[in-house]
Amino acid sequence: MYLFTAQEMRDLDRYMIEEIGVPGAALMENAGRSVAQAILNRKLQGTFAVVLAGSGNNGGDGFVAARYLASAGWDVCVWWIGSEEKMSEETRAFHQSCLKLGLSVQLYERSRAGELKEMLQRCDVVVDALLGTGVHGELREPLPELIRLVNLEAEQALKVAVDIPSGVNTDTGAIMTDAIQADVTVTLDSPKWCHYLRPAAEYCGELQVADIGIPSFAKAHQAPQARLNTPEMWKAYLKPRSPWGHKGSYGHLLVVGGSRGMLGAAALSGMAGLRAGAGLVTVAVPEQQEQAIAAKLTEALVWGWPGTDGFFTASGSQVLGERADRLSAVAVGPGVGRFAGETEWLKEILVRSPFPMVLDADALNILSEDPSMLHIRQHPTVLTPHPGEMARLAGCTVQEVEQNRHRIPREWAQFYGVTVVLKGTHTVIAMSDGRQVVNPTGSPALAKGGSGDILTGILGALLARKIPVHAAVPMGVYIHGLAGERAVSDSAHSVLATEVIDQIGPAIHQIS
Ligand SMILES: NC(=O)C1=CN([C@@H]2O[C@H](COP(=O)(O)OP(=O)(O)OC[C@H]3O[C@@H](n4cnc5c(N)ncnc54)[C@H](O)[C@@H]3O)[C@@H](O)[C@H]2O)[C@H](O)CC1
């Protein structure tokens, strides 16, 4: 499923109208009917709806929805703002048809706030068709006051946003002034970025996608840059294990990390890698840590790298060359820590790894000293920063990263020719060719130490299994999120990282 920006949606709209010949009014009719149907499907007790309509096409959808609710026997009152001159031809026509049918259609003015307030307090549904994807900049009055009125007074009503809650920015998920706090958002044709970006995502409520008659081949013709992560995108690579296979058939993942005080991180990555199907996993730790990791991990191989006092040493990573021909992927970072000569150490790994690589945690912090070293890489490289690590890499604040989740990872991925996985609720995956994937799976249970190490292990294993990076990364992120969801048996507070690892197998089974 695609994820649209406002401009991409306008382009698709134009393509459907001008090149395919479907009238704009037909799309609007379908949109409004879908919204009304979504409301009727809920079989609510009460049947009084207040429809708030702007003068743009979002408002047009609202006028249509009002007509369908009225024809289902509902008591409907439409309040609209703006002016008839500003309306598009379609919106004007549907406004007129509501008037001709004798529906109650009221022009909102500040002096009438009391009347509207009284209705909002006793209605059963509020349809928010004030602003859609055409919003620009700070809201002009009377929108802010109207939005405040709805959020404050329509407490008991079901608030249904048409396409997007009015006031949110479609592309960035920002809220310029204020936005409708919706219970349900009926989005037209496809989800938009704002449905998955904070703070807008918190204003959407339940998301429903309405078919308005745009076939998938039209979307493929006008393909947007981003998709929502769904198994259909990569399921073909998730083949059952062959009865003729052996451990060598499923790749050999090397996990590098586990310095003093952080052994658990490398152990979690290693275990996750095995659960995600790698044929062999070797965990490389500073030599002083070798005994301890061996005692922790029964199924993995261990490899002591030159170390001092439980930390890696500058030139120690040269040993990678000795076994590189036996490996098929490497994951560097879980519990690596910071140490003298770390940049040189990481550079050696980048050079000596002629296979896919995952960089996480302190490997990313080391990298942020000199990101240009990524240009050394000749093979797929995946970075899995959380917002703090992304901020260090990009040289900006965490807040800037959070406000630009749609943009910063994409620019970074394209510039350095890598795949960036910006973690968080709705992880954003940015590929080196500009394509993006937003992940819908996950659980608050994953907001705990160890979750990132698990993701690193899963991604490393899928890459070791020679699944192409464009499929392995969305697959790994999806499985990780699903395992997190599945690990919650009662309270999300108390889930342990090892319990998430236990759910990797069931998650894979659920998808297969
Ligand atoms: N996706 C589709 O194919 C279809 C989408 N439909 C609906 O159309 C809207 C987008 O319509 P558009 O006319 O481009 O814009 P809006 O209605 O969102 O808003 C324009 C309207 O709002 C005023 N405005 C803009 N910014 C501000 C501001 N900051 N303050 C106050 N007012 C503002 C502007 O002056 C205009 O009057 C999409 O979301 C769908 O709901 C089609 O109906 C079906 C096909």
Ligand SMILES: [K+]
């Ligand atoms: K809206």
